[in-house]
Amino acid sequence: MDIRKPIPTNCGDWVTRFGETWKTQVAQLRQKFGDQIQEVRMPPEGLTDVPIIYVKKDSLVPVLAFMKSESGFEYGFLSDITATDEEIEPRFEVVYNLFSQSRHWRIRLKIRVGENEDVPTAVSVWPGANWAEREVWDMFGIKFKGHPDLRRILMDVRWQGHPLRKDYPLRGYQLFPEPEEIDTQLLE
């Protein structure tokens, strides 16, 4: 028994409620974007709770903007941007969790990124993606092309390394006796 078993009190009715909608949405995306959609994992047999759409990173912003504005998709709310370290080639997967506030359905978009590659920024679609992408940079070292202000957010500015990578140790302490100064450049 795993995620394929729907639990009624824990959003188990998503596949019955949204299954057809998700299928039409995937078909529409494939028709519009063609081979930019690399792979799709559908629930429940894809071992996931919502469809996961793997997109080529160059067409990320058009796909996000399409999903935000197109009727039938209406994914206007960005729940989360995060990343995973998969330890295979390509190394990272950047994950975008989207929610539709008008139709109440969810979906996930993923991009596969290698070690030193850049990802286009989603700030043009949602300004709120700014800090989430800074956190992905801070924790994983994935650069976002076109980001207005890419610097460390959770860690100290002087930190070396990217903590959530799998090769970073759990106890990788770094001590800084002096506090961070105010960066007056940011206040210009």
Added chain:
Amino acid sequence: MAESKQNDLNYPSGITIERDPHHDPDDLWDDSRVIVNIGPTHPAMHGALRMAAKLNGETIEKSYCEFGFTHRAKEKLGENRTYHQFVVYTDRLNYCSALTNNVIYAMAVERLMGVDVPDRAIWLRMICCELSRIIDHLICVGINAVDLGAFSYFLYGFHQREEAYTLIEKLSGARLTTSYTRIGGLMYDAPEGFEKELKAWVTKTRAVIDEMDKLLTTNKIWRNRTVGVGVFNKEDCLKYSFTGPNARAAGVDIDLRRDQPMMFYKDVEFDVPVAQNGDVYDRYLVRVAEIRQSLNILAQCADKMKRGPIWSSDKRVRIPDKDVIHNTMEGMIYHFKFFMTGFDVPEGEAYTSFEATNGEMGFYIVSKGSPRAHRMRIRGPSVWHYQGLTPMVQGEKLADMVAALGSINIIAGELDR
């Protein structure tokens, strides 16, 4: 900027000053901008938050916010602890409403495993969520009032919070860091007579909220300090992914309890308060209205809860009872393996989100079939709300920044993780 007036200074007659019409008369000299560090240890900041602001007199011209002072690497720890061991870390996320985080985490792992939880456990989890919602809202509006000078409002609310802490202690043994839920059930059952005490507390709190309401809602000083301050309208809320009471105060009518119902929220009746202006006063009104609705939900849950088991019958997650552990060999071995190695969670990934007190709190767990998560991502609503503080206070006075910061309810635990 204010227009410059012709004779606003008492210069002796005969002297004329050439005035630039775009020059603010409050400026004494051109390079009079002060850079102020509202540092991490500051009584008006909620937790360790830092804001650096460039002030022109008292108006904030530019600012930037920083956090991460209480970063405890929860996401990295999630990859190195078993799913059962991680329950303890979840209470320290939103420490003002600790039970909610436990419930959402337990639901996230149960979804990955396909574990069904019995009815009584679900009703108790709903009671936990709503109780912690009430106490968190009491803190938020109480501390907001204290920042603006209204101290006795805070004390009324906090007396009821003490009584709520006694109830939570009866349930779980601890007041703040409860670790009450387990994956597949709950730690202990509610004691005898818990429903009666809960309903008595609900009745008392309703009366206290009505009394507290009379102190501030129509108070002229409160309205002057909070109406029109820290405005964040509907479009900004959608752009910055605001959720919860902050978004509902701006007119975004989304409540995950109603729109993405989990547990038994379909079976209880409640309204979702939505305001229009998105200022500090509206956030206060929405929170007080939500406290009243949560009290209704609590009364309904206490009525509908029936006796029954609180543990799932799934053998993978069931911690055996103490008599089985001490008296049978299999029980002892299973107990040892459960706590030392952990149970395997099958492969899969899920983003489980629910309406926590501050908004949409989510756990995105990726599992590769091992007893430890491959990626444990915690979507804390405070991060997205803190990001909206900089545009919210652009051009406002410093004292208004304090009011706005108190109203968006940033909890450093879920901000920094």
